[in-house]
Amino acid sequence: MAQGELIIKGGFIVDPTRKINGDVGDVAIKDGKIVEKVSSSAKVIDAKGKVVMAGGVDVHAHVAGPKVNAGRLMRPEDKLRAGTCRSNMAQKNGYRMESGFSIPSTFKTGYEYARMGYAFVMEAAMPPLLAPHTHEEIHDTPIIDEAALPVFGNNWFVMDYIRKGEVENTAAYIAWLLKVTKGYGVKVVNPGGTAAWAWGLNCLGLNDRVPYFEVTPAEIMTGLMEANEYLGLPHSMHVHQNDLGNPGNYAITIDSLKLAEGIKTKNKFGREQVMHSTHLQFHSYGGEGWGTFCSKAKEVMDYVNKTKNITIDLGCVTLDETTTMTADGPFEHHLHGLNHLKWTNVDVEMETAAGVVPYVYDPNIKVCDIQWAIGLELALYAKDMDRTFITTDHPNAGPFTRYPRVIKWLMSKQARDAVLNSFKHKDKVLDAISLHTIKRELSLFEIAQMTRAGPAKCLGLGAYYGGLAPGMLGDVAIYDLNFKDMPRDPEKIEAAFQRAACFVKSGEIVVKDGEVVSNGHKKTVWVNAKMPENPQVTRDVTQAFTKGTYTMDIRNYPVRDYLAPHPFVIEYDVEA
């Protein structure tokens, strides 16, 4: 956190948390936080004629940890594609080397997010056993604040407690695991399916039984939502559903979303949803096979629009060559069978798995084009932008560095049509989508909802991130866009969001004219939900180590404090 005063003057302020839509005004920052006013000696940043927003909040990206690094390691050619990365200025100023395109190095990850005006990023899947690795990478990612979601949906303890209907034990285990891994919330990836993958199997249906554990994906999701609300965690259960990426999966998607019905939210963090359904694009597919593959974005969003206690993010395909990576091990195995490219798999004892496969979203392939359209349709059919967030499931559907491009497509029908018209199989694509019939163009206010206010609230971080109200963190992005006179050329929108005119992070100027000027002061955010000791869970966990189901000593399992030297801990007592 930087000391001192700063005032950003005369910009068009876009802040959905206070319903401010383009009013000209000032933002004052003192000692890293937004304040009502500052003294006349404050450093002045002129934002006249530019848009001022809170720092961006990314609700779901794979930016740090073992599978991300497995992707970096296995793809030297991704670096070759990125070519020269570091500007002369960065070299002169001695900033760290930047590498990689679809899976950038940690340094590049921090710098690129900062250049886009992002303040907070949620690492979407942390295998608990490998948590020290995730924290080492977070430590090496400059500027941005980060948190990580440990994966629970295929965890042996969780499946066992849920089979026995033990919500309190599930909750106590979650609380313990969040504490020892310095994790943020409950991530679920292909519930049951990844556990089945340890034997080479999968759970594609909600009522498939997990081998040996005899629970179903539906029971796991319901049980984890109940435990999540028992704990009153800042964030809700965050789910990557079953049957990802397969034609016709929209039905199971809606059935999974329906599991949230009847579950009530309980928390002190302003969160309203009980389920966050991530990268919905991969789950909104119609058709019976790749030949009849089509969009069901409308059907899925009709359900989302009328159900208040769920939030979603898009997972937009950006038509790039990228790297898919997910704890959905069986899916990655399936995918390498389709594209025959290299395949990495990491099964983690007792907890989870992960797979990594490069993927080329080729604009000349019909299915890729339909996927591209589905991501955008989801956003354009959304009625409540505070519950709909922009992501690319980085790097699965495209790298996060393409967010400005997604914003351009959402804000400009002209930009969307230009892409549609470039498709080799345009006619066949149009038969399978409805994007071309949608005239809607999102406003800057809606973009701020989807990238700031909404995700911050969904994560239970609305008091700190996503807005510009006094008391919130001093993270402010300034974009070179005239609110009153938006450019006719959509490319200019993308360019403005790609390189912020200025980005203030924790009260310190870290980016100026699109160049990084400071390595900033990053924070690692985690949750300590304090519960009375639960002897059953203590015994179960201890035995897994002493009986050697785990191959590590229990004393070496918790992430040591020095690995996350800049903690921002949300600590509270769980009310039973």
Added chain:
Amino acid sequence: MPKLIKGVGCPYCGSSCDDIEVLVSDDETKILEVHNACIIGTNLFHHANDPTRPKLPRMRQPDGSMKEVTYPEAIDWMAKTMLKAKKPLIYGFGSTNCEGMSAVARIAEKAGAVLDNCATICHGPSFLAIFDNGYPSCTLGEAKNRADVVVFWGCNPMHAHPRHTSRYSIFPRGYFTQKGQMQRTVLCIDPRETDTAKLADHHLMIDQGHDYELFDAFRTVLRGFDIPETVAGIPREKIKEAAEIMKKAKFCMIFFGMGCTHTDGRNHNIDAAISLTRDLNEHTKCSIMAMRGHYNIAGPGQVWSWQFGFPYCIDLTKGSHAHMNPGETSSVDLAMRDEVDCFVNVGTDAGAHFPIQAVQHLKKHPFIAIDPNFCMASEIADLHIPVRIAGVDEPGVVYRMDNVPIQFRAVIKGLPGVPSDEELFDMVYERMCELTNTQPVWLAAKADRKYPESPAVI
């Protein structure tokens, strides 16, 4: 009162056993007893007691002798030498912690160096194969809990990884393998009758250098095609039998070692092994794992992958981008071709491991060795800087052969005045910044890494 420290990680092989118990003297300066470790690990701990361990850097004098110098002098010389060199090579890291590997990266960037680790002479070909074909693997607990067929190909854990077979692969009773060895079928593919081969249910005594053909034979058989009467010296029927065992496994685990990575074809042997693993996953569940040698040799592959995108052989001479191409930017190739003009040997012994011509080329230029002990590299070096021993008197993160991070602890206090690798590299970096009149870049304020409290569990 002597103190018994439990859950200690062992600084020997890639098994990175962390169930060691070490009894230390009351003042935490002497190791008294070591329990649970293998004989080599035990000796490594006791070695820290050696009263002749170097405590000061030594610099080569014009008359060829070595003279003790202060740390600031050594740091200044190292900083100046690396800045002056056109293309320094920093190599090693078989035996240090990830904190040191991370710190050295700053120097490498600043000095425009090539950064490489011991994988370049051991499991580097495995990396090349992973680049080309991926790595369907798992943590060792998966092998322990599930594997009913275990294949050791070109490796001999009974000698090289003494506790591997008892902790992870053959003997232990895992969750779904309660009968331990009784429940496992062990295949060994090796040209020699090693102790691992003697232990195996099936030993395929392959003709040396023909691993690639045998992998292809397995794959051909699995796809239902016939193969020649013998392949790589193994009769057709034996190959078919072994293929059937792997195919019928509930969980097949393939461990491979330097017998694959350092015979003809190198990376292609591993590449074919990975293809076989992929094929077997059409029939059952199959995973593959490299038997990494040192306790943290997987570490630099991880640290440098997240920092630069490459696990080894990283050429940072261009400020604009990192470049990697083993065969060109690999240490031995650079040395053989006389492409570097300064050499820094860290926590390994290039003097003992590199071909003699490579060492001769390196010796023409400044040669710096950073090592807790005396070794061949330290004895031919122009400058030898001693450091603490990661895992004995210095804590830190290490990556086990399955890339599981293990937080090692220090069991005794380090020698007074002797820095850790990380501290040394940070001091060299700071000196380089002074010399070039630039601001040091610390991504995060440096927390105190010394003797972190072991957090209470549960």
Added chain:
Amino acid sequence: MATVTLKPIKTPELIFEGYSITPDNFAGKTAAQIADLPGHEGKILMRLGDFFEISGNAGETAADTNIVITGDCSRVKYIGARMTAGTVTVNGNADMYVGGWMKGGKVHIKGNMDSFCGIQMEGGELICDGDAKNHVGCAYRGDWRGMKGGTIRIRGSAGNDIGTFMLGGTIIIEKDAFIHVSTHAEGGTVIIKGDVEGRVGGQMVKGDMYVLGKIKFMMPGYQKVDTVEKEVDGVTYKLDHYIGDLGERHGKSKGQIVYANLYVPAAA
């Protein structure tokens, strides 16, 4: 057509990365301007003029530019890399990456070449009168898109890893090769007129290979299907036709599985 002549005047202490030595970079420049083009020796930014005496101005375009290097370039990398047109002739040896990623034009090395020559080449012609080391016409590490087009002709021998992940184009080795020919390839043609130690066509999906000498160790995944007469580099031979790698996946065309083809001289 204009010719620029580079006369080596100094051997680099380490290795000189001569990535500027292409007709594309020279085009439109005078000899003095060419002497100022960059290259690296380690981390030091150097000029071409530091190592070469340059005479003659370049043509307007790459296609109008011939480059002749009159001496040994054993310690100069990247000659002709990424070029799209024109010619480069080296009257001596050349180091790594000759003609790497090249899209067009012609490179002629009259001596020997080191490794990674013609890496990921897309078009044009690369001729070497001497021997080449390893990785002729291969892919960059990790890339599944190797050589896509063009021709590489080595009049001498080559080492290992020829045409790894090859997708198209032709590689001709007029003498012997060591191991690993067309590994992982999905297209293209490799002709080896001498002997090969082994590992020909391992993990190969598609494409053609001709080995006119002996293969010491045949891959077990290859099976003889017939004997054919075929023209290879202008000469007609009677050849045994093998298909493989039967251990690898293969695509289908018109309902038929497409294998890789290996042709060797017909057994007497």
